[in-house]
Amino acid sequence: MEQPFIATPKRTKEILNKYHFTFKKSLGQNFLVDVNILENIIHHAGIDKTSSVIEIGPGIGALTEQLLRHAKHVVAFEVDQRLLPVLGDTLSPYDNLTLIHEDILKADVGRIIHDVFGDQEQVDIVANLPYYITTPILMKLLQEKLPIRSLTIMIQKEVAKRMAAEPNSKSYGSLSIAVQYYTEASVVMNVPKTVFMPQPNVDSGVLHLKVREKPPVDVHDETLFFELIRASFGERRKTLLNNLSRHYKDVYTKEEMTAKLQAIDIDPRRRGESLSMEEFAQLANMFAAE
Numbered sequence: 001m002e003q004p005f006i007a008t009p010k011r012t013k014e015i016l017n018k019y020h021f022t023f024k025k026s027l028g029q030n031f032l033v034d035v036n037i038l039e040n041i042i043h044h045a046g047i048d049k050t051s052s053v054i055e056i057g058p059g060i061g062a063l064t065e066q067l068l069r070h071a072k073h074v075v076a077f078e079v080d081q082r083l084l085p086v087l088g089d090t091l092s093p094y095d096n097l098t099l100i101h102e103d104i105l106k107a108d109v110g111r112i113i114h115d116v117f118g119d120q121e122q123v124d125i126v127a128n129l130p131y132y133i134t135t136p137i138l139m140k141l142l143q144e145k146l147p148i149r150s151l152t153i154m155i156q157k158e159v160a161k162r163m164a165a166e167p168n169s170k171s172y173g174s175l176s177i178a179v180q181y182y183t184e185a186s187v188v189m190n191v192p193k194t195v196f197m198p199q200p201n202v203d204s205g206v207l208h209l210k211v212r213e214k215p216p217v218d219v220h221d222e223t224l225f226f227e228l229i230r231a232s233f234g235e236r237r238k239t240l241l242n243n244l245s246r247h248y249k250d251v252y253t254k255e256e257m258t259a260k261l262q263a264i265d266i267d268p269r270r271r272g273e274s275l276s277m278e279e280f281a282q283l284a285n286m287f288a289a290e
């Protein structure tokens with residue numbers, strides 16, 4: 001008789017009991033127990049039988065199972081050794097999985113993509129991420145300039161909002177620009193706590209990121225660009241002039257900083273949250289030219 005899907009409360013409980021599995025909060029283990037949510041995530045990710053997929057943190061295989069049904073091949077990275085025999089059991093009906101026991105933050109993802117998928121493939125990332133390391137995982141995958149076409153990730157709702165935020169909104173900050181420099185970002189689903197086992201303390205959201213072919217602005221020195229953005233948001237209630245003069249106090253006087261901002265028509269009294277990515281790029285390029 002065919003087994004019901006893993007992502008149901010009943011089957012999940014059975015699997016957990018069979019393996020005497022206890023959740024590790026420190027690894028962000030909140031498993032999904034709702035197939036409809038998973039179908040929806042896969043739909044937003046645009047996965048079909050031609051898709052090469054990477055999943056981070058398969059857990060007991062709830063999302064992995066649905067990905068395996070819809071995609072061509074799935075590579076899943078799981079750090080928790082205890083889950084390997086569980087996954088070997090729950091996903092045994094599928095032959096299109098490569099399971100890798102590794103910490104995603106330490107893994108050579110580029111080499112693995114090359115070894116499993118070859119040189120021609122564009123990969124889609126789909127994951128219910130461990131929330132304690134959402135940002136480091138995402139920045140690693142984006143900055144390493146891997147052949148990734150899109151990322152569709154379940155994360156903390158507030159973080160999803162910040163990553164997709166536009167200028168002049170409460171959620172807009174250096175994280176919004178860091179993510180949108182590499183991708184077109186949109187929040188595609190809000191997800192209630194009730195579809196997880198155990199339930200997390202925070203609400204969740206699904207963020208869809210379409211990787212850009214090239215950044216939307218021309219930046220001469222990326223390190224300086226991101227440093228300047230972080231400095232501009234240093235203290236949100238302070239003006240751009242105050243935040244920047246404080247950060248660059250050993251390099252420029254307040255008067256010099258005022259003149260710099262005015263030279264590219266940026267009012268020094270504005271706040272960082274009102275500047276677009278283009279304006280930050282202009283500012284950084286002026287600093288880089290000196």
Ligand code: SAM
Binds near residue numbers: 079
């Ligand atoms: N995908 C499953 C689901 O949706 O039910 C589980 C998602 S759970 C939120 C996060 C998973 O990531 C856990 O299985 C956890 O062990 C794994 N994990 C945590 N840190 C990791 C890391 N650094 N590298 C790889 N996997 C990790």
